[in-house]
Amino acid sequence: MDLRVVDHPLVAHKLTVLRDEHTDSPTFRRLTEELVTLLAYEATREVRVTEHSVRTPVGPATGVALTRPRPLVVPILRAGLGMLEGMTRLMPTAEVGFVGLVRDEQTLQASTYAERLPDDLSGRQCYVLDPMLATGGTLAAAVQFLVKRGANHITCICLLAAPEGLEAITALLDDLHVPCLLVVAAVDERLNEFGYIVPGLGDAGDRLYGVVG
Numbered sequence: 257m258d259l260r261v262v263d264h265p266l267v268a269h270k271l272t273v274l275r276d277e278h279t280d281s282p283t284f285r286r287l288t289e290e291l292v293t294l295l296a297y298e299a300t301r302e303v304r305v306t307e308h309s310v311r312t313p314v315g316p317a318t319g320v321a322l323t324r325p326r327p328l329v330v331p332i333l334r335a336g337l338g339m340l341e342g343m344t345r346l347m348p349t350a351e352v353g354f355v356g357l358v359r360d361e362q363t364l365q366a367s368t369y370a371e372r373l374p375d376d377l378s379g380r381q382c383y384v385l386d387p388m389l390a391t392g393g394t395l396a397a398a399v400q401f402l403v404k405r406g407a408n409h410i411t412c413i414c415l416l417a418a419p420e421g422l423e424a425i426t427a428l429l430d431d432l433h434v435p436c437l438l439v440v441a442a443v444d445e446r447l448n449e450f451g452y453i454v455p456g457l458g459d460a461g462d463r464l465y466g467v468v469g
């Protein structure tokens with residue numbers, strides 16, 4: 257798995273505000289979208305394009321268009337939904353599929369409660385969105401859904417990752433022999449005894465959707 261940590265002062269600045277426990281939900285949602293747009297710029301460097309010609313008011317020009325089949329964006333519900341707008345702003349013609357996963361906060365095991373993906377993903381570029389890569393169980397389950405449907409080009413975008421989660425997802429992808437790019441704003445120190453990223457930003461889903469703050 258390739259890891260790309262986006263090193264940019266605007267990313268670092270927005271992430272700092274996001275981490276701040278005093279940041280309220282509306283601000284948290286807006287900053288998440290902005291951050292995803294910046295990360296998506298890096299994450300889509302390898303998006304496939306095909307030569308495409310247009311006429312400008314002055315004459316013919318050769319450019320590019322996104323190749324078909326269109327890229328698929330998959331936010332992992334619930335918190336990944338907060339990243340969807342920021343991603344589709346950059347790639348409005350992408351198709352969107354959904355996976356709903358929730359982590360049991362005692363066992364830290366992820367379980368699936370929703371799944372709506374195209375049947376055949378062979379040849380599709382897939383972009384998975386989840387703000388937090390903690391133990392890696394959730395992202396691993398989502399990636400496995402995609403691989404089962406034939407996906408062989410997967411890019412994951414997370415705001416924060418823990419070293420433990422990176423290790424777990426790298427091991428899974430090595431087993432599956434599927435190339436994958438992971439784009440993050442930062443890799444934090446570790447997980448705490450409750451499976452939360454330290455220093456992290458707390459519970460991303462709760463902070464996005466108003467349970468706290």
Ligand SMILES: O=P(O)(O)OC[C@H]1O[C@H](OP(=O)(O)OP(=O)(O)O)[C@H](O)[C@@H]1O
Nearest residue numbers: 334335358359389390391392393394461
């Ligand atoms: O790497 P892991 O240890 O699996 O943890 C990360 C997952 O935990 C959070 O979701 P949560 O289960 O809280 O669901 P939510 O998005 O509905 O808040 C987060 O958004 C990730 O999906």
Ligand SMILES: O=c1cc[nH]c(=O)[nH]1
Nearest residue numbers: 390452453458459460
């Ligand atoms: O730090 C963490 C870990 C899992 N889920 C979150 O929302 N935050």
Ligand SMILES: [Mg+2]
Nearest residue numbers: 459460461462
């Ligand atoms: Mg949550």
